[in-house]
Amino acid sequence: MRSVLVSCVLLCILAWCDFEIGYGQMTYNVLDHGAVGDGHRDDSEAFLKAWNASCLDKGTPRLVIPGEKTYLLQPTNFSGPCQSSSIHVEISGKLLAPSPDAWKECVDLWLTFSEVTNLTVSGSGEINGQGSLWWNKYDLLNYVNNYKVQCERPKALRFYRCDSLQLSGLTLADSPRTHISIQYCNYANVSYLQIRAPEDSPNTDGIDISMSSNVNIHDCNIGTGDDCIAVNNGTFIIDIKNIACGPGHGISIGSLGKNGDHNTVENIHVKNCSFNSTMNGARIKTFQGGSGYARRISFEEITLTTAGHPIIIDQYYCPEHDCENSTSSVQVSDVTFSGFHGTSKNEQAITLNCSQSVNCVNIVMNNINITSAVASEEVRASCSYVNGTSYATVPQVPCLSSKA
Secondary structure, three states: OOOHHHHHHHHHHHHHHHHHHHHHHHEHHHHOOOOOOEEEEEHHHHHHHHHHHHEEEHOOEEEEEOOOOOEEEOOOOEEOOOOOEEEEEEEEEEEEEEOHOOOOOOEEEEEEEEEEOOOEOOOOOOOEOOOOOOOOOOOEEEEEEEEEEOOOEEEEEEEOOOOOOEEOOOEEEEEOOOEEEEOEEEEEEEEEEEEEOOOOOOOOOOOHHHHHHHHEEEEEEEEEEOOOEEEOEEEEEEEEEEEEEEOOOOEEEEOOOOOHHHEEEEEEEEEEEEEEOOOOOOOOOOOOOEEEEEEEEEEEEEEEEOOOOOOOEOOOOOOOOOOOOOOOEEEEEEEEEEEEEEEEEEEEEEEEEOOOOEEEEEEEEEEEEEEOOOOOOOOOEEOEEEEEEEEEOOOOOOOOOOOO
């Protein structure tokens, strides 16, 4: 009798465990929802079916995209809020954007995750935007619903209002425009990504962040035709570490203040990063005519290998070369550049080009040693309307107070 009772109890425990495991960790495979994965047929509907099933699961579901297959996807929005407490999207295969003339509608985003809390997107797969088909077609004409429309180059992957986001392991390649956009997200961890696009590919930023806070980006290898990482308006408490950047335009704060906008950026910390054959290194860029602030920013322990403009603050940023003069500007203050070592491919290694009406305040240079990539040449620094100090800085910055 006792053995029968024990057996019954064990069976009940096992049944309860099976229920909990099954309920909590359901797996949704896109192949089971109709995906083909041949790189030619549209798998968007199958992906959305698998996503919607995951989103309705009240446990902790896992959405699986198997490897060794290529999935062609039209612009797709994986939207919440979801009933699940968390969702894990595991990408092992290759996601492929349509060619420009095959888009069903003109939109500026390809893949979006929106309003999903506790989202994890990871895996060894690739997200490929087929950007080379777009880069030489700024005025691409496409036909949608029998009307001729002008299509802008889309961004590849956007996370919008996704708090407590985890993004890791993936390769992103050849986005038509920005590879990853993080907007209105609080608490995000981005790590171990490979982001690649040719040096001459236009506006192919690696990671753009805006209106977000408490974002940690680390251990990524980024080479693109624009900023490796750009920190934009409404962003604060951002930690960027162990980033290998190159080619690209460096790691940038901004641009800020375009079209007279009031922009704010605060508490941005970049550490243990390298710039290899980049157009810029550590950069802060603001337009004339804007307002707001960029403050409490640090770039520390930076390695330079033939980097152009290793350190640059430009309050007269104007890529179109048609900006009007203005007395207003975004205030740049409390910025530290520390532990820069390596070579510059330009004669001018340090540029602090600040506004006469809104000076740069409390700019600190500490332990800087930048030399020319050409053995027989020297580098120099230039600055205007800057208040601050320098310690052990080569080249010497003339408008900063030098301290022993």
